[in-house]
Amino acid sequence: MSIIDTHRPLEPETASPTSTPAIRDAARALRDALVVRTAAPRARLSRWAAFGVTPIGLLLLVLAFRHAFRRQPTQPNDLVPDHGWWAWYDQSKTLEALMAFRAGDFGSTHQWYPPLYALIGTAFSFVTVRHPFFLPNLAGLLCAFWLTVRIARAIGFSAIAGAAIFLLVTIGAATQLETWIEPWNTDLASPLILLGLLGAITAVSGTTQGRWGMIGFGVAFGLMPAIRPSDDLALLPAAALIAAGPIGDWTRDRATALRGLVRRAVWCAAGFVPAIAVALLIHIAIWGLHPSGYMAMSKQTGFEWRLIPLHWVTLVADPRPMFSVGVGLIEVYWWLPFAFAGVAAVLFLALKGRIEGPRRRVHVMLIAAVALHWALYLSYRDLHPTGLWFYHNYHYFQWTMPLLGLYAAIYARLGLAFIGTWLSAPARPLRGLWLQAGLIGVAVTVLATCWRAQLSPVALSPDKTPILDPASHEIVVPGGLSSMRDVLLMPVDGPAHELYFGPHTLTADGRTLHHFSDFRVFILAGGGMLTPLRPLPHTPSTVHFSGALVADPSVTPRVMRMNTVFGLPCWVPRHIRPAVCADDAPLPGPRLPERPQIDFNSRMELAYLVPGGWSEHADGRWTLGYSSDVVLRLRDPATAKAGFAIDVEAAGFIPRGAAMLLTEVWVNGHHLDDWHVGTTANTTLRVDVPPGLVGPDGAVRLSLRVLNARRPRDYGVGPDTRLLGLRVRAIRVVPKGA
Numbered sequence: 001m002s003i004i005d006t007h008r009p010l011e012p013e014t015a016s017p018t019s020t021p022a023i024r025d026a027a028r029a030l031r032d033a034l035v036v037r038t039a040a041p042r043a044r045l046s047r048w049a050a051f052g053v054t055p056i057g058l059l060l061l062v063l064a065f066r067h068a069f070r071r072q073p074t075q076p077n078d079l080v081p082d083h084g085w086w087a088w089y090d091q092s093k094t095l096e097a098l099m100a101f102r103a104g105d106f107g108s109t110h111q112w113y114p115p116l117y118a119l120i121g122t123a124f125s126f127v128t129v130r131h132p133f134f135l136p137n138l139a140g141l142l143c144a145f146w147l148t149v150r151i152a153r154a155i156g157f158s159a160i161a162g163a164a165i166f167l168l169v170t171i172g173a174a175t176q177l178e179t180w181i182e183p184w185n186t187d188l189a190s191p192l193i194l195l196g197l198l199g200a201i202t203a204v205s206g207t208t209q210g211r212w213g214m215i216g217f218g219v220a221f222g223l224m225p226a227i228r229p230s231d232d233l234a235l236l237p238a239a240a241l242i243a244a245g246p247i248g249d250w251t252r253d254r255a256t257a258l259r260g261l262v263r264r265a266v267w268c269a270a271g272f273v274p275a276i277a278v279a280l281l282i283h284i285a286i287w288g289l290h291p292s293g294y295m296a297m298s299k300q301t302g303f304e305w306r307l308i309p310l311h312w313v314t315l316v317a318d319p320r321p322m323f324s325v326g327v328g329l330i331e332v333y334w335w336l337p338f339a340f341a342g343v344a345a346v347l348f349l350a351l352k353g354r355i356e357g358p359r360r361r362v363h364v365m366l367i368a369a370v371a372l373h374w375a376l377y378l379s380y381r382d383l384h385p386t387g388l389w390f391y392h393n394y395h396y397f398q399w400t401m402p403l404l405g406l407y408a409a410i411y412a413r414l415g416l417a418f419i420g421t422w423l424s425a426p427a428r429p430l431r432g433l434w435l436q437a438g439l440i441g442v443a444v445t446v447l448a449t450c451w452r453a454q455l456s457p458v459a460l461s462p463d464k465t466p467i468l469d470p471a472s473h474e475i476v477v478p479g480g481l482s483s484m485r486d487v488l489l490m491p492v493d494g495p496a497h498e499l500y501f502g503p504h505t506l507t508a509d510g511r512t513l514h515h516f517s518d519f520r521v522f523i524l525a526g527g528g529m530l531t532p533l534r535p536l537p538h539t540p541s542t543v544h545f546s547g548a549l550v551a552d553p554s555v556t557p558r559v560m561r562m563n564t565v566f567g568l569p570c571w572v573p574r575h576i577r578p579a580v581c582a583d584d585a586p587l588p589g590p591r592l593p594e595r596p597q598i599d600f601n602s603r604m605e606l607a608y609l610v611p612g613g614w615s616e617h618a619d620g621r622w623t624l625g626y627s628s629d630v631v632l633r634l635r636d637p638a639t640a641k642a643g644f645a646i647d648v649e650a651a652g653f654i655p656r657g658a659a660m661l662l663t664e665v666w667v668n669g670h671h672l673d674d675w676h677v678g679t680t681a682n683t684t685l686r687v688d689v690p691p692g693l694v695g696p697d698g699a700v701r702l703s704l705r706v707l708n709a710r711r712p713r714d715y716g717v718g719p720d721t722r723l724l725g726l727r728v729r730a731i732r733v734v735p736k737g738a
Helices: 021-071 091-103 114-125 132-154 159-172 174-180 187-201 208-226 229-248 254-287 295-300 303-316 337-351 357-378 385-390 391-397 402-423 425-449 496-501 637-642
Strands: 451-459 467-469 474-477 486-492 504-510 511-514 519-524 527-532 541-544 558-566 597-600 622-625 626-633 646-651 663-666 668-677 681-688 697-704 724-735
Touching: 021 132, 021 159, 021 174, 091 114, 091 337, 091 402, 114 132, 114 187, 114 254, 132 159, 132 174, 132 187, 132 357, 132 402, 132 724, 159 174, 159 402, 174 391, 174 626, 187 208, 187 229, 187 357, 208 254, 229 357, 303 357, 303 425, 303 451, 337 402, 357 402, 385 391, 402 425, 402 496, 474 486, 496 519, 504 558, 511 626, 519 681, 597 646, 626 724, 637 646, 637 724, 646 668, 663 681, 663 724, 668 681, 697 724
Parallel strands: none
Antiparallel strands: 451 558, 467 474, 474 541, 486 527, 486 558, 504 511, 504 541, 519 527, 597 724, 622 724, 626 697, 646 681, 646 724, 663 668, 663 697
């Protein structure tokens, strides 16, 4: 805003008693001179800012990308299998394909995923040998920035605002930038999707660039099968927008409408035909006329629309307490609730006719593209809370986050417009409209985010109770799992990898159903949880679990039901958090061994830990976040009756300049002690458990609530952003008097 307000006269228009026409004319001349002299520099400054925002934004992204890449803890040192991110399943397949291409092997033996991303990495592996996807991923990020800014301008943002929002969303959330650093094929698919969306916007803009927009849309749509075939779904609204103009004229002049439709189809085909030809030639060169192994597996796994409501809660809102590990997307991407409100407000204003025709169609196209993409992956059978964060599957939503950031900004604009109605008389008639749009946004946000997922018991008759046969590694479920919301809690112990990835099967009605495609087994404290991915036969079923797992015959398997509950989620502050959020260990913990001690040696302790609050093994395990829990069962009921003590051998994370750790100790929901840990050396911390606090089943839940856990990065100790507290090396139960 300039110092001189150019929209108001410098002098009153009415003459004062001492004024003369000459004085008034002089004042007006001075005003006009000041207006001209201030308006021109302001316009030039605005043009220079719009021109310079793109190179400045690109430079900031390059610097942020390079900095984050160098500090990425999973970065491998070379093209070595099982090192860094090359040890992950998806990346290991990409590396295998790249190494085969480098050796001139175009056979199908070493190819799994659609090959275009690996082919591009192969070309760059001769430039950046150790990190072949560094430059392609960076180029994808920079293209996504440019395309998003162009899309932002199409819906009313300035180039500066669009660039700022993209930078805030991408750099402000470490996980969003990580999706561009790690080698995912979404790093190539995302800019292509944005190209298709922008191409459709350009095609209907009425400018001379419309033809290039349709060609760009065709290229994006044609190349996608060689990268991520399912992502073409997000471009269907763009195709509808391109066709909408001629189709809208159909009732008035069919001949003209048909010519317009054919003309647009030809321009789209000019981009689509060569692009799909490239995709088909690559596929035929590798697999011939047969589908790839990945396509066959994807067809078998597939999508299930009935999973969308459940996955909305477990992936977007809050998976707890049903899944103690992981959080909802809205906890990490903090602008999502505002984005949901912005989307609702825009649709409301569009229905009220407050958004002009062309821009209204663009909004509907963008919202439909994002909604279809989210619906696709929320219905994907193999997307779960554990994989979303542990295996970084949040990259599925990569390109949608900056666009949703734009709608969050629109909602903020709406709030400022509402405030403006109290400050400006001409804007007051719009006060009611802005208020309605704002309240609708709030209502939609509450309905979208205030959920949690929890388990509830299923009443079964004695003859329907599951039966465990430890010797044959089987669990017989006489009543089967009658609903996709029913789960089977399995009291088994063994390697976590074997439980999560093991060759489990389920036999029912003469059919054998398989792990991953028909059901999934997730890790729980004390065992695992089998969840259906598709409707299972409503007949007696037998679960055959991996022979590497050991069943606990003292615990009966249970059938429970997954419920999505509307109410306060578990991410709210602890003092208002629902009590049910602590019910995240539905199976009793394993019995303690003869020597009542749990050694944190990467093997023994796994079955006792409630997932989500503990780090991977690193000479013990760090508590993560503000609460870390252990569940166990005492071997001798007399120990519980007489009272006992729990010793925790641990060391604190206390970097230079940090205060001592303050830890509340809770046992079975009772606050028993407070520990003040001021040493980084191993020390024994004890809590006394009084008689009567543990029931006859001997079940104990120990909760360590580190109130001032801290991030190493905040103290200059490496790039680690985890909240660390105590490094626990052992937990032992000490009977009274011992």
